[in-house]
Structures are given as structure tokens and as C-alpha cells.
Amino acid sequence: MVIFFNVVDVNTINIKNHTLVGDELINPNYGNFIIVAMNLFERILLSCSAVIFFTLNYTTVIVLMRKYFIFLKNHGNVISVKTKNIACSITKALILECTVPCILYCIPLIVIGVSFITGQINEVKNIGTLTLRILIIGPFCNSLISLFVNRKNRENFKKIIISIFCCRHSMNNTVIPENRFTQRSVKATRFPVTETKFDSRFAMF
Structure with missing residues (x-):
């Protein structure tokens, strides 16, 4: 019959294995022990x-x-x-x-x-x-x-990492118009001009 347990010394935090021999009693100062008797x-x-x-x-x-x-x-x-x-x-x-x-x-x-x-x-x-x-x-x-x-x-995880570490870099690289002409050109590009096609069916000549 083998009886063993893992003991933890509360004072020294020393983990060790111990085998009970004969009529040896369990020391109550030790904890977290598992006794196996098989x-x-x-x-x-x-x-x-x-x-x-x-x-x-x-x-x-x-x-x-x-x-x-x-x-x-x-x-x-x-x-x-x-x-x-x-x-x-x-x-x-x-x-x-x-x-x-x-x-x-x-x-x-x-x-x-x-x-x-x-x-x-x-x-x-x-x-x-x-x-x-x-x-x-x-x-x-x-x-x-x-x-x-x-x-x-x-x-998605890669995008999150890039957005976290590269957010400041992207903000520093924002393009700002230099003068009023570039501002006007930027505003004009926001509204595309549609072409009017001439329908020959409604032509008089």
C-alpha cells in the first residue's frame, strides 16, 4: 500500500512529496495534500x-x-x-x-x-x-x-491592430488644400457634371 501526498509548507512555500511511513501522522500545518491508499x-x-x-x-x-x-x-x-x-x-x-x-x-x-x-x-x-x-x-x-x-x-484582428497603431500616422498624412483655387476644385469634384444627350427623335430638321 502506497500513501503519498503533495504538501505545501505555509511558512516556507516549499512544495515536496512525502510518503507516510508506518504510523506517521499527517501534519496539520501542511495543506493541499492528496492521500492515495490503493x-x-x-x-x-x-x-x-x-x-x-x-x-x-x-x-x-x-x-x-x-x-x-x-x-x-x-x-x-x-x-x-x-x-x-x-x-x-x-x-x-x-x-x-x-x-x-x-x-x-x-x-x-x-x-x-x-x-x-x-x-x-x-x-x-x-x-x-x-x-x-x-x-x-x-x-x-x-x-x-x-x-x-x-x-x-x-x-479583422489585423485591421484592429493597424487602426490602433497607425491612426496617428494616417491623421498626420491628411491632405489639406493650400489655397482657394484648390478648395474650389475639390468642391467641384464632389458634384459630377452630367452630360445631356441630344435625342434625334425630337429634332425638327
Whole structure:
């Protein structure tokens, strides 16, 4: 039976792993600890449950995406080009939103799972804290992917940046008429002159 927890010393802010030995009691001065008391079968069962959970989620995503691509292929003749472009951008965003968390989460989870099964969890220092930080980064990455995968969103963001940083430059480059003649010519160009065409049907000679 392995019992371990991550402890945080309130006085020194020292994060460390500690294994209870024999009848050692938990020090109440430490906080944020997780106690694990499992045998080998329970550890394997817990790790397999996590693997099955992620496998089912990503299998569902792959199956639904395959059906979606088949639908687009079979009904491509009745779908407009604009709808296809929107579907492609959304598909890219969904694929990246599924791939990036898989890459971010799988590495520490695999390390935790292997260490948990072998009982060498104390050999991995602060893996729990690292995993929590990665889990916090995940939604931020998904939001960025949703914003910047779409080309129109990128163009709008580029326009906003240009308008913010180049507003003063554009104001300094405004053309001002030098004299009254140029002012008169500018005013005249605002009202275009229409040509009157002569209709031969109403001619007397």
C-alpha cells in the first residue's frame, strides 16, 4: 500500500512529496495534500479508466468528423462555396482544438499513469502541479485557435491592430488644400457634371 501526498509548507512555500511511513501522522500545518491508499489492482483499474475515458472521447470525435466529411462529399453539389469555406474553417478549428489538448495533456498523464502503476510516484517531482498548470493553459489555447483559425477573424484582428497603431500616422498624412483655387476644385469634384444627350427623335430638321 502506497500513501503519498503533495504538501505545501505555509511558512516556507516549499512544495515536496512525502510518503507516510508506518504510523506517521499527517501534519496539520501542511495543506493541499492528496492521500492515495490503493493496492496494485486499484491503481491499474484507475489508470485504465482514465485511458478508456480519453479513448472514448477521441473515438467519438473521429467518428463524427468522418461522417461530417462524408456528408460534405456526397452533398458537395448543392452546397455553396461560401458554406464550404465556413465548414472548412470550422473543421480546422475543431481538429486543432482536439489535437492541442491531446498533446498537452497526454504527456504528463502518461507519466503519472506509469509512475502510479509502478508505485514510483515519488520519483516524479511536482508532476501534479505541472499537470494543473497545463490544464489551465488548455482553454486559453482553444480560445486562440477558435479566434485565429478563421481567415476573416485574422483579417479583422489585423485591421484592429493597424487602426490602433497607425491612426496617428494616417491623421498626420491628411491632405489639406493650400489655397482657394484648390478648395474650389475639390468642391467641384464632389458634384459630377452630367452630360445631356441630344435625342434625334425630337429634332425638327
